[in-house]
Amino acid sequence: MIPPRQLHPKPFLKWAGGKRQLLPQLLRALEAAGDFGNYHEPFLGGGALFFAMARKGLRSDRKYFLSDINQNLLDAYAGVRDDVEKVIELLEQHRINHSEGYFYELRAHVPDDIVRKAARIIYLNKTCFNGLYRENSKGEFNVPFGRHKNPLICDEANLRAVSETLRSATLSAKPFDRITDDIRRGDFVYFDPPYAPISRTSDFTAYAKEGFSYREHGKLAELAADLATRGVKVVLSNSLTEFTKDLYDDFYINKVSVHRIIGSFTERRGEITEVLATSFPLVQEPDSVE
Numbered sequence: 001m002i003p004p005r006q007l008h009p010k011p012f013l014k015w016a017g018g019k020r021q022l023l024p025q026l027l028r029a030l031e032a033a034g035d036f037g038n039y040h041e042p043f044l045g046g047g048a049l050f051f052a053m054a055r056k057g058l059r060s061d062r063k064y065f066l067s068d069i070n071q072n073l074l075d076a077y078a079g080v081r082d083d084v085e086k087v088i089e090l091l092e093q094h095r096i097n098h099s100e101g102y103f104y105e106l107r108a109h110v111p112d113d114i115v116r117k118a119a120r121i122i123y124l125n126k127t128c129f130n131g132l133y134r135e136n137s138k139g140e141f142n143v144p145f146g147r148h149k150n151p152l153i154c155d156e157a158n159l160r161a162v163s164e165t166l167r168s169a170t171l172s173a174k175p176f177d178r179i180t181d182d183i184r185r186g187d188f189v190y191f192d193p194p195y196a197p198i199s200r201t202s203d204f205t206a207y208a209k210e211g212f213s214y215r216e217h218g219k220l221a222e223l224a225a226d227l228a229t230r231g232v233k234v235v236l237s238n239s240l241t242e243f244t245k246d247l248y249d250d251f252y253i254n255k256v257s258v259h260r261i262i263g264s265f266t267e268r269r270g271e272i273t274e275v276l277a278t279s280f281p282l283v284q285e286p287d288s289v290e
């Protein structure tokens, strides 16, 4: 029997709220969950956890359901999965033409075709200010040009690894409250919603034109509790506030420390405590408050 090829895919987009720093704790949570059925990630963004799992090897007897409300994002994933060679060819053209004027030209028009969409979003993501994905209220990418010295516009090897990995996944653009039909008892769900504001003035929520309100955080907490009651293994990350502690009162609250940029377009960084709320205990809980 030929063993599955070992792939090392990394997120191909840098995403606001990406979970690279939380990976050790998230992988620990996956291990602590024990054997589980299918995997669901309904706030996909850059997919840090999914790709970390893929680097360890995906199981052929398990389904991987990946979704996000952002249609442009899911189109990019589908474009890379379906025709990575064409995406690479288009990125090569973007690399050759790269300039401030070219960036704004490309930013102004969203193509219909998913392969062109994928190359466009990757190019804009690698060359924009801070590499942050942000949309205005019309759902348009609105980050200005970034002055990167030598941006890696086309990482061919990684794109090919991502493309092959995504063939094991089911991709869909939909809001988190429409995922329940696919979830069975014993499955694992990782919820990574836009952060609940840590103060009235902070704004971590501008990922998609829809935003994410306190009410939606409440709806999500109800869904998470309902799934946990039905025997689904649930992990959720968020900022640590009185609001989120209240919402996940019945969950295990595991505190984790991370460095984050604070504020929208400033360079201010700080150490922040975030929470991993889990429906099951983690093996070791040195930071746990419960």
Ligand SMILES: C[S@@+](CC[C@H](N)C(=O)[O-])C[C@H]1O[C@@H](n2cnc3c(N)ncnc32)[C@H](O)[C@@H]1O
Pocket (backbone or CB within 6 Å): 015, 016, 017, 018, 019, 020, 042, 043, 044, 045, 046, 047, 048, 049, 067, 068, 069, 070, 174, 175, 176, 177, 192, 193, 194, 195, 207, 208, 210, 211, 212
């Ligand atoms: C914190 S980010 C996820 C980051 C991701 N885990 C990563 O590693 O890059 C939150 C994501 O939630 C998505 N989102 C916002 N509102 C949503 C909703 N109602 N349903 C599903 N996804 C939503 C945003 O488009 C964004 O990609």
